[in-house]
Amino acid sequence: xxxxxxxxxxxxxxxxxxxxxxxxxxxxxxxxxxxxxxxxxxxxxxxxxxxxxxxxxxxxxxxxxxxxxxxxxxxxxxxxxxxxxxxxxxxxxxxxxxxxxxxxxxxxxxxxxxxxxxxxxxxxxxxxxxxxxxxxxxxxxxxxxxxxxxxxxxxxxxxxxxxxxxxxxxxxxxx
Numbered sequence: 001x002x003x004x005x006x007x008x009x010x011x012x013x014x015x016x017x018x019x020x021x022x023x024x025x026x027x028x029x030x031x032x033x034x035x036x037x038x039x040x041x042x043x044x045x046x047x048x049x050x051x052x053x054x055x056x057x058x059x060x061x062x063x064x065x066x067x068x069x070x071x072x073x074x075x076x077x078x079x080x081x082x083x084x085x086x087x088x089x090x091x092x093x094x095x096x097x098x099x100x101x102x103x104x105x106x107x108x109x110x111x112x113x114x115x116x117x118x119x120x121x122x123x124x125x126x127x128x129x130x131x132x133x134x135x136x137x138x139x140x141x142x143x144x145x146x147x148x149x150x151x152x153x154x155x156x157x158x159x160x161x162x163x164x165x166x167x168x169x170x171x172x173x174x175x
Contacts, residue, residue, distance in 0.1 A: 002130070004121040005145055008053050013066055013141040023049070033114050041111040044084075048115055051080035052122040056145045059126055062136035067143045081119045088116035140167045 001009075010022040010032065023029050029037040029045060037045075050070050054077035056062070072080065088108030095101050106113065125131065125147075133148040139160035146156040155161040 002121065002125055002147060003118065004052060004125045005147065007049060007118050007121070008056055008145050010049060011053070011067065011143070013143050015141060017066070019067065019070075019143075021046075035110045035114045037111070041114075044111070044115055045118070048080060048084050048118060051077040051084075052118070053145075055081065055122065055126055056134060057136065059131055060134045060136040060145060062145075065136070065143050066141075081122055084115040084119035085123055086116075088112040139163050 012020050012022075014020040023032060023042065023045060026037045026039060026042050029035075029042050033045075035041075051072050053067065054071040054074070057065075057068075057071055058074055058077075071077075088106070090108075091105045093103050093105055095103055108116065125134070130147045135146055135148050135153075135156075137144045137146060137156040137160050139155050140163055142156060142160050142163070144156040144160075146153075
């Protein structure tokens with residue numbers, strides 16, 4: 001799965017009208033990212049995630065969903081993602097040898113590098129060719145985003161398609 005989509009999927013519908021957050025604590029963030037975390041980093045990651053989800057919602061024309069109240073205006077989301085990507089610069093260096101080799105010098109703290117890598121993954125997805133296939137899953141109770149891998153794909157995973165069919169059948173027979 002694309003790193004940006006994996007990041008956006010750390011929040012999902014809980015099945016009871018609310019949201020379930022995989023990154024709900026410092027410990028959860030450390031387990032998910034493998035980076036030593038603090039409360040400050042958790043807040044920054046959470047803010048970045050909502051900015052990324054906001055950009056995905058805009059690109060996929062997601063409409064109103066259970067996460068809509070948490071989404072940011074487009075200009076604010078852009079500022080947040082671009083600032084995170086720029087906060088941890090990486091410089092290329094040439095080392096002479098046989099053959100010459102490319103090395104990257106990175107002096108960013110692990111938390112800043114995590115934010116920059118997540119933001120860069122979102123930027124690459126949204127600015128790349130996959131953007132045209134970015135979709136918001138239309139299944140009831142699903143708030144995931146996915147990149148369509150074939151023209152007939154409608155849902156993020158088969159269980160969401162099953163849920164949508166069951167819901168349609170229920171409403172047809174009950175209404």
